[in-house]
Amino acid sequence: MSVKSVTTPGLKVQRPSSFLVQMVIRYNFRLMQTEHITGKRPRVGINAHLLSGEAGYRRAGIHQYIYQVLRHLPYTENGPDYLVFTNQPDVTAGKMGMTAVSTRLNTNSRLLRILWEQLIWPLQARQRRVDLLHSMAFVTPLLSRRTAVVTIYDLSFMHYPEQFPAGQRRYLTTMTRQACRRARRIITISQSSRQDVHHFFHVPLDRIDVVLPGVDDAYRPLPEEAVSAFCREKGLERFILHVGTLQPRKNIPVLLNAFANLPPSGLKLALVGGKGWLYNEIFTQVKKLKLEERVLFTGYVPDGELPLWYNAAELLVFPSVYEGFGMPVVEAMACGTPVIASDSSSIPEAVGEAGLLFNPQNAAELTDRITAVQQDPALRAKLKKWGLQHARNFSWKRAGRKTAVAYRRALQGR
Known part of the structure; x- marks a missing residue:
C-alpha cells in the first residue's frame, strides 16, 4: 500500500463556537454505531496529535515514545492497516500499510486539540471505517463507541496533584478515569504504572499491557x-x-x-x-x-x-x-x-x-x-x-510488536 497524506477540511477557527460544537455532537450521535468491514483488513486509527514539530519540551518523553512506536509497528499479511491522525505526516514516510490523516485545526493549541479529539476524530474514524481507536496519551473520545485502546504513561497527577495546575489536574484525572472505563485494553510503559492504573482506577490487571520503551540506535558510545x-x-x-x-x-x-x-x-x-x-x-x-x-x-x-x-x-x-x-x-x-x-x-x-x-x-x-x-x-x-x-534489553522493535498484540487482543474482544 502506498503511503499518502490525507487532509481533512476544517474550519479556520481560533475558538470553537457553540454552534459548531452542537452540530458536531448532533451529527456524531447519528453515526455512533460501531461497524466492522467484512472480508477486509481491520483498520486501526491512532491519535498521534501530541507529536510536535517544534523545538521545545513537548518533544520530550511522550513525543519520543509515540514517534518510535509508530515507526516500529509491524505490517503483516493478516494484520491491520494503520491510519495515523497527526499534523506531522512525516512519521508515516516509508511505512507500509500506514497513512497519515491531518486536520487544518492547529492541534498544538490544547483547546483545539481537545475539540478535535472529542468531536472531530470520531467523525473522521466513522468516515474512514476505522475498527479500533488507539489514544496514545491518556484520553479517549467520549462520544465514540468504537473499540478503544489507550496508553497511560504515568499517574503523577494522582500521586502529586499539588504539582499540577488545577485545570490540567482535573482534566487529566476525569478523562483518564473515563478512558480506563471505556477502553478494552490499556497500555502502560512500566510495571509500576500498570499497578498504579489498577490501584487508582480499579482496572483488572489482565486488561493492562506493559509496553516498555526502547533505545534508539543513536544512543551509543561515540568517537x-x-x-x-x-x-x-x-x-x-x-x-x-x-x-x-x-x-x-x-x-x-x-x-x-x-x-x-x-x-x-x-x-x-x-x-x-x-x-x-x-x-x-x-x-x-x-x-x-x-x-x-x-x-x-x-x-x-x-x-x-x-x-x-x-x-x-x-x-x-x-x-x-x-x-x-x-x-x-x-x-x-x-x-x-x-x-x-x-x-x-x-x-x-x-x-x-x-x-x-x-x-x-x-x-x-x-x-x-x-x-x-x-x-x-x-x-x-x-x-x-x-x-x-x-x-540492550530495551527495543523499539519489541515495543511495536507488543503494541500490535494489544490491538489484536482488543479486536478479538479480549
Whole structure:
C-alpha cells in the first residue's frame, strides 16, 4: 500500500463556537454505531496529535515514545492497516500499510486539540471505517463507541496533584478515569504504572499491557574526537548531567542541594531540558545556593545533539520522585555513561542492577553516591559495562510488536 497524506477540511477557527460544537455532537450521535468491514483488513486509527514539530519540551518523553512506536509497528499479511491522525505526516514516510490523516485545526493549541479529539476524530474514524481507536496519551473520545485502546504513561497527577495546575489536574484525572472505563485494553510503559492504573482506577490487571520503551540506535558510545569537538564548541569541561523537563516531580532542588555539598572543584551541573511548569523554585534555589556560575541551563536540546551530551557527561543523575519509566536512564546507559537515580516509582525498573539508587528525599545520600562514582575508577568502569549490557534489553522493535498484540487482543474482544 502506498503511503499518502490525507487532509481533512476544517474550519479556520481560533475558538470553537457553540454552534459548531452542537452540530458536531448532533451529527456524531447519528453515526455512533460501531461497524466492522467484512472480508477486509481491520483498520486501526491512532491519535498521534501530541507529536510536535517544534523545538521545545513537548518533544520530550511522550513525543519520543509515540514517534518510535509508530515507526516500529509491524505490517503483516493478516494484520491491520494503520491510519495515523497527526499534523506531522512525516512519521508515516516509508511505512507500509500506514497513512497519515491531518486536520487544518492547529492541534498544538490544547483547546483545539481537545475539540478535535472529542468531536472531530470520531467523525473522521466513522468516515474512514476505522475498527479500533488507539489514544496514545491518556484520553479517549467520549462520544465514540468504537473499540478503544489507550496508553497511560504515568499517574503523577494522582500521586502529586499539588504539582499540577488545577485545570490540567482535573482534566487529566476525569478523562483518564473515563478512558480506563471505556477502553478494552490499556497500555502502560512500566510495571509500576500498570499497578498504579489498577490501584487508582480499579482496572483488572489482565486488561493492562506493559509496553516498555526502547533505545534508539543513536544512543551509543561515540568517537572520542566527536565528543571532544562537541565539548569545545559548547565550552564544556567536566560536568554532571540531568535530562528532563523543568517541573516539580523532577526533584531538581534536591539535586541542587546535593551538588552544592560536593567538595569544591571545576565540576559543573548541566540541566538539559525545556521549561515545563512551576519551575521558578529551581532558579530561586540556584541563587540561594550561589550556584549561578556552576549550573548550566541549556533549554531544549535537539534530538540529534542529546547523545553527545550523554557521552560528554561524567555521569547522569536522575532524582525524580515519580516517573512512568525514565527514558534518560537507559539512554545514558546505552552511551556508556554511569547512572545514579532515585529508588522511586518505576525508576528501579529502568535502572535494573546497572546503576546506583538513592532516596530522592535525601540530598546527603545523593552527594555520597556522586562522590563514590567520581573517586572510584573501578566503580565507574563497572557501571559503564553494566549499563551498556542493560540497555540492550530495551527495543523499539519489541515495543511495536507488543503494541500490535494489544490491538489484536482488543479486536478479538479480549
